[in-house]
Amino acid sequence: xxxxxxxxxxxxxxxxxxAVIKCTYSDSASNYFPWYKQELGKRPQLIIDxxxxxxxxKDQRIAVTLNKTAKHFSLHITETQPEDSAVYFCAxxxxxxxxxxxxxxxxxxxxxx
Amino acid sequence: NAGVTQxxxxxxxxxxxxMTLQCAQDMNHNSMYWYRQDPGMGLRLxxxxxxxxxxxxGEVPNGYNVSRLNKREFSLRLESAAPSQxxxxxxxxxxxxLNTGELFFGEGSRLTVL
Numbered sequence: 001x002x003x004x005x006x007x008x009x010x011x012x013x014x015x016x017x018x019a020v021i022k023c024t025y026s027d028s029a030s031n032y033f034p035w036y037k038q039e040l041g042k043r044p045q046l047i048i049d050x051x052x053x054x055x056x057x058k059d060q061r062i063a064v065t066l067n068k069t070a071k072h073f074s075l076h077i078t079e080t081q082p083e084d085s086a087v088y089f090c091a092x093x094x095x096x097x098x099x100x101x102x103x104x105x106x107x108x109x110x111x112x113x
Numbered sequence: 114n115a116g117v118t119q120x121x122x123x124x125x126x127x128x129x130x131x132m133t134l135q136c137a138q139d140m141n142h143n144s145m146y147w148y149r150q151d152p153g154m155g156l157r158l159x160x161x162x163x164x165x166x167x168x169x170x171g172e173v174p175n176g177y178n179v180s181r182l183n184k185r186e187f188s189l190r191l192e193s194a195a196p197s198q199x200x201x202x203x204x205x206x207x208x209x210x211l212n213t214g215e216l217f218f219g220e221g222s223r224l225t226v227l
Binding site: 001009032043045046089093102104 | 155156157161171214216219220
């Protein structure tokens, strides 16, 4: 089955700096790569996703890049703000059955004011 | 529009007791899922239902059973709870036919087994 590794497990940055979280996956059949943000005590919520026919996608201060050859994808957050502090999860799946996603173990991002 | 609603939010059980977690979605999604979340381990799929009338095992199904009661409701049952089942449980739903695979999660149910 699919195996997703996520690094780092914790990340601390100063407000205004950039943050990068990286994930690798093992199953070349995976074609859908979402990122979820989970604030303390809350439910995970999708913040951005990318499909395998796209190399990069941006949404304001967040971007995701995908390298299918190397089987890795990354989340980039620019101009970080304290409200970006949360746990971020990457996942990989086949899009038509996205609920069978394999999740990474999560990255706890702390943005210091 | 409540999205995904799950009950109860908190539950304490003794080893060997049984309980059912209830989940309902009002987004007319075909697929529903149960995940568990343990510290430092991300989300692991327990069972899923791709469509009404079907259920399949996920990554960690042992000790659990599920019922897809209708298109809206998907319940998770622990027949004989064990301390290893102490976790936060999330129900989720998705519409896999659209051009997205977004999962919509419930608020979670925190279960402690003593």
